Amino acid sequence: MAKPVKTFSCTACGASFNKWSGRCDGCGEWNTIQEDAGISAGPPSKSLGAKRGSTMVLTDLSTEESPPPRSQSGIEELDRVLGGGLVPASAILVGGDPGIGKSTLLLQAAAHFAKQGLKTIYVSGEEASAQVRMRAQRLGLADAPVQLASETNLRDILTTLEAERPQLAIIDSIQTMWADNVESAPGSVSQVRAAAHELTSFAKRRGVSVILVGHVTKEGQIAGPRVVEHMVDTVLYFEGERGHQFRILRSVKNRFGPADEIGVFEMTGSGLAEVTNPSALFLSERGEPAAGSVVFAGIEGTRPVLVEFQALVAPSPHSQARRTVVGWDGGRLAMILAVLEARCGIPFAGLDVYLNVAGGMKVTEPAADLAVAAALLSAREDAALPAETVVFGEISLSGALRPATQTENRLKEAQKLGFTSAIAPQGGKAIAADGMTLNTMGDLTGFVGEIFGA
Ligand code: TYD
Numbered sequence: 001m002a003k004p005v006k007t008f009s010c011t012a013c014g015a016s017f018n019k020w021s022g023r024c025d026g027c028g029e030w031n032t033i034q035e036d037a038g039i040s041a042g043p044p045s046k047s048l049g050a051k052r053g054s055t056m057v058l059t060d061l062s063t064e065e066s067p068p069p070r071s072q073s074g075i076e077e078l079d080r081v082l083g084g085g086l087v088p089a090s091a092i093l094v095g096g097d098p099g100i101g102k103s104t105l106l107l108q109a110a111a112h113f114a115k116q117g118l119k120t121i122y123v124s125g126e127e128a129s130a131q132v133r134m135r136a137q138r139l140g141l142a143d144a145p146v147q148l149a150s151e152t153n154l155r156d157i158l159t160t161l162e163a164e165r166p167q168l169a170i171i172d173s174i175q176t177m178w179a180d181n182v183e184s185a186p187g188s189v190s191q192v193r194a195a196a197h198e199l200t201s202f203a204k205r206r207g208v209s210v211i212l213v214g215h216v217t218k219e220g221q222i223a224g225p226r227v228v229e230h231m232v233d234t235v236l237y238f239e240g241e242r243g244h245q246f247r248i249l250r251s252v253k254n255r256f257g258p259a260d261e262i263g264v265f266e267m268t269g270s271g272l273a274e275v276t277n278p279s280a281l282f283l284s285e286r287g288e289p290a291a292g293s294v295v296f297a298g299i300e301g302t303r304p305v306l307v308e309f310q311a312l313v314a315p316s317p318h319s320q321a322r323r324t325v326v327g328w329d330g331g332r333l334a335m336i337l338a339v340l341e342a343r344c345g346i347p348f349a350g351l352d353v354y355l356n357v358a359g360g361m362k363v364t365e366p367a368a369d370l371a372v373a374a375a376l377l378s379a380r381e382d383a384a385l386p387a388e389t390v391v392f393g394e395i396s397l398s399g400a401l402r403p404a405t406q407t408e409n410r411l412k413e414a415q416k417l418g419f420t421s422a423i424a425p426q427g428g429k430a431i432a433a434d435g436m437t438l439n440t441m442g443d444l445t446g447f448v449g450e451i452f453g454a
C-alpha cells in the first residue's frame with residue numbers, strides 16, 4: 001500500500017503545501033503552517049457501481065415556479081449587506097476579531113428573522129443555552145421564537161438540523177465545531193474545513209440557509225475564517241476598533257449581490273443599533289477646520305459615505321522617516337508621496353507622515369487619493385483647506401486626475417451634510433450640483449497651485 005502523503009495548510013489563508021515551512025508563501029504570515037490530519041473515512045469506493053449524478057437542462061428550470069424570495073430580517077443595515085435579504089439555501093460566513101460583536105449581531109439577526117416567521121436555530125459552541133438566553137434577555141429579545149442549542153459535535157448538529165428542518169441555522173463559531181471523522185483537534189484547518197464543508201453542503205441539499213461565524217485569529221494554532229471563504233456564497237467581515245462604538249459589516253464576496261457593501265452599527269449597552277446616516281456619525285467628532293484634515297466624499301457599495309482623513313507631517317528625528325497609516329493602504333500612501341515628489345516637486349524626505357481615517361473606518365476606494373494628497377499637503381503647509389469642502393478623485397502615476405464614479409451621489413450626500421463646495425477631477429459625466437460649488441482639476445499640479453498657491 002502506498003505511504004500516505006503528508007499535507008500541510010496555512011491556518012491564516014488556507015493555502016496547501018506538501019512540506020512544512022516557517023513562513024506561508026501564500027500570505028506571508030509566520031508560524032501558521034500546520035500538518036493536516038487524515039480523514040479516517042476508509043478507502044474510496046470503487047468507481048464502478050458509484051451512483052450516477054443527474055443533470056438538468058437550463059431551459060427546463062425556467063418553467064418551474066420562480067425561486068422563493070429573499071427573506072428580510074428588518075435590520076436594514078444587515079439586509080442591504082446581504083444584497084437585499086437572505087437567499088434561501090445560501091451559506092454565509094461572518095468573520096471578525098474576537099469580542100467585536102459577532103455573537104451579538106447574529107443573535108439579534110436570529111431574533112429578527114424568527115419574528116419575521118423564519119424558522120431559526122442558533123447553535124452556540126461557546127456558550128450554554130442559558131447564557132445565550134441571558135444575552136437575549138439583555139438585548140430585549142427574549143420573546144423571539146428562536147430555537148437555541150449548545151453543541152459542538154458536528155454529527156449531532158446535522159442530526160438536529162435534519163430533524164428540525166429550520167430555514168436558517170446559525171453556527172457560532174465554526175472553530176468550535178468538531179467532526180468525529182477528522183483526527184485533529186477542533187479549530188485546526190482540517191476540522192474547520194470539514195465542518196464548513198458538511199454544513200454548506202447540508203445547506204444546499206436541504207434548502208437551509210446557514211450562517212457560519214469565524215473568529216479572526218492572531219496566532220497560528222487556530223484556523224481563521226479565510227480557510228473557508230471559498231466554500232461559502234457570501235463572506236461578510238465585522239470590523240471596528242475596540243475603542244470606538246462603530247462597527248462595520250462589510251461584504252467582501254457575495255454570489256447574490258454587490259460586494260463592498262457596508263452596514264454601519266453602533267455598539268450600545270443593549271446591543272447593536274443601526275446607523276442609518278453613517279456620514280453624520282463619522283464626521284461628528286470633527287471640530288473647526290484644521291490643517292491636515294480633509295473630508296472625503298466616498299462611495300461604499302451603493303451608498304455615499306463621508307469620512308475625514310487626518311494627516312500629520314513633522315520633521316523626523318529618525319534616520320529613516322516614519323510612514324504610519326490607519327484605515328488606509330500603506331502602499332497607496334507611498335505612491336501618493338512619490339507622485340507628489342516626482343510630479344509636483346514637493347518632497348517628503350526627512351518628514352514623518354501619519355495618516356488616519358477618523359472613526360475607525362477603513363477606506364479602500366482609489367477615489368480617496370486626492371483627499372489623501374490634500375490632507376498631506378495641508379499638514380505639510382500647515383494650511384487648512386477652504387471650509388465646508390469635500391474632496392475626491394483618483395490620482396494616476398503621471399499626476400493626472402481620473403474622474404470618479406457616482407459623482408452626483410457624492411455631491412448630494414455632501415450637500416445633505418452641509419458642505420458647500422467640492423474639489424473633483426475634470427471629465428466624467430456632466431453633473432448638476434445646485435447649491436454646491438464644483439471645482440474641477442485636470443491634474444495634481446493644477447490642484448496644488450490652485451489650493452495651496454504653490
Ligand atoms: P460578542 O458578541 O460576544 O463578540 P464576539 O462574538 O465577536 O466575540 O460581543 C462582545 C462585546 O460586546 C463585549 O465586550 C461586550 C459588548 N457588548 C455590549 O457592549 N453591549 C451588549 O449589549 C452586548 C451583548 C455586548
Ligand code: MG
Nearest residue numbers: 102103126172
Ligand atoms: Mg462570540
